[in-house]
Amino acid sequence: MTFTSDTFTYKAYTYTSSTSGLKLDDITIKLEKQIDGSFNVPADKILVKIHAAAFNPLDVKLYNLSFWPLNYLLGKRGLGEDYSGKIVAIGEKAQLTTAFRVGDLVSGFYAGFVPHGTFSEYVLVDTTKKAEGELTHAPKNLSLTDASSWPEVYGTIRRMTVGVDLKDKKILVLGGGSSVGRYLIQYLKLEGAKEIYASASSRSEAVVKELGAKGTIDYTKGSILNGALELVKDSEPFDIIYDCVGSNDLFPKIEYLFPKTGGLYATVVGDDGFDQLTFPNFLLILQTVKRSLLSSYNYLPYTYKLHLGSFAPDWIEGGRQLIEEGKLKPFIDSYYKFSEFDKAFAHLAAGKVSGKIILKVEED
Structure with a gap:
């Protein structure tokens, strides 16, 4: 030029x-x-x-x-x-x-x-x-x-998963039909997760299962918490819960979803995917901050991670390679x-x- x-x-x-x-x-x-x-x-x-x-x-x-x-x-x-x-x-x-x-x-x-x-x-x-x-x-x-x-959404899922052992884990993805959720499910499958479940509407259910989810919770038809409890009622608890959309639905009974030794709850949004700074949303922000602080001092029976800030090292080259190899579908x-x-x-x-x-x- x-x-x-x-x-x-x-x-x-x-x-x-x-x-x-x-x-x-x-x-x-x-x-x-x-x-x-x-x-x-x-x-x-x-x-x-x-x-x-x-x-x-x-x-x-x-x-x-x-x-x-x-x-x-x-x-x-x-x-x-x-x-x-x-x-x-x-x-x-x-x-x-x-x-x-x-x-x-x-x-x-x-x-x-x-x-x-x-x-x-x-x-x-x-x-x-x-x-x-x-x-x-x-x-x-x-x-x-x-x-x-693909760059932002792939960078987000790598931020959530860097340093986490995903192999043979039972994982729940909140917002499986979202852009982040779809990439995350594909990545979890590549990393050897044992069982992947996701919240998704009936409109996204087929796609989410095709990408690697074993089952879904239809958030449009009832409580996500009740659906999650059903998935651990007669089987193993979740090792990891990934929140891609912003939710506080599981916290009232989250101890029943994780092993007694604790699990990982990771989010890139916090308690709510708000688009306006209203007073109720401000209270949810305070809840997210409170939960992060309690987790950092080991006052929670599980680990809570709010993933903000920089992406993982060399993430963009890794993403390009996975897409070129056909392992990640935009x-x-x-x-x-x-x-x-x-x-x-x-x-x-x-x-x-x-x-x-x-x-x-x-x-x-």
């Missing part, structure tokens, strides 16, 4: 608050003048022309939870973390410290949502910042559009054009999603 000045401007969807709305805006980045008089991106950075970007439930939460004084402190910002595209410029140091070159097709995870996101024509990746520099070559067996669908709910961002966001916010919603920044 040839630059003719020390700035480069492109379009991206941005917002300043949940009341201001999301709008298509101009983003301008600074370029550096080279010895030969040409211009290029800064030395440690990579410029990717985005082909597609995938939505995550976090996008709705970040947008809805934007309020004063957070808006004042953060200012204009973007949404979106997953993307795929083509490298169009690379800085001098990045050429030496990475395996990437101009023209490479890539999948990436970009957590630097302030002030940018991936619902954008381009993303400037700083290779010195791990939150931005999670980048790999796009899986060869996926279209470049679908190659945007799920796509729907595709929208770049100009249909509002429709795509409304679809996500409605919560009736089976797989990833993808925004096609470029048409195939």
Whole structure:
């Protein structure tokens, strides 16, 4: 890509608050003048022309939870973390410290949502910042559009499972039909879990079982707790419970679900997958914090883990390899054009999603 000045401007969807709305805006980045008089991106950075970007439930939460004084402190910002595209410029140091070159097709995870996101024509990746520099070559067996669908969700399940012995374990997955749940069930099966059960609606039951679940609890037809108790009534307790959607349904009788020696309850959401900061949701946040603290001091009969923060080391390369080998199957709910961002966001916010919603920044 040839630059003719020390700035480069492109379009991206941005917002300043949940009341201001999301709008298509101009983003301008600074370029550096080279010895030969040409211009290029800064030395440690990579410029990717985005082909597609995938939505995550976090996008709705970040947008809805934007309020004063957070808006004042953060200012204009973007949404979106997953993307795929083509490298169009690379800085001098990045050429030496990475395996990437101009023209490479890539999948990436970009957590630097302030002030940018991936619902954008381009993303400037700083290779010195791990939150931005999670980048790999796009899986060869996926279209470049679908190659945007997997990084965040795979990184999430690796965060939940790193350092955990899964072989020969009996495991319950809450939210088996969610994007995270579907990847998690596949991964648990690959790692040799003995029995996998999941909560899922009748709409997702067949898919969840096909991926490796032995049985399901239909959360639309009654108590998840009663269903879980039935699964241990005349058999072994669960070694691990993974919560992918945010639930506190099991805690009233959780001691009956785990062995007397204790088990692991791991969540990436907490007690509720809230999208608004209401007073009841605030109380659930306090419950999650309380439970985490009690577990850290061994005051609970089981281990409770709230998984937030960074992903496991080298997760993105491992994910690409599993997808290329056909061991992990991505799920796509729907595709929208770049100009249909509002429709795509409304679809996500409605919560009736089976797989990833993808925004096609470029048409195939």
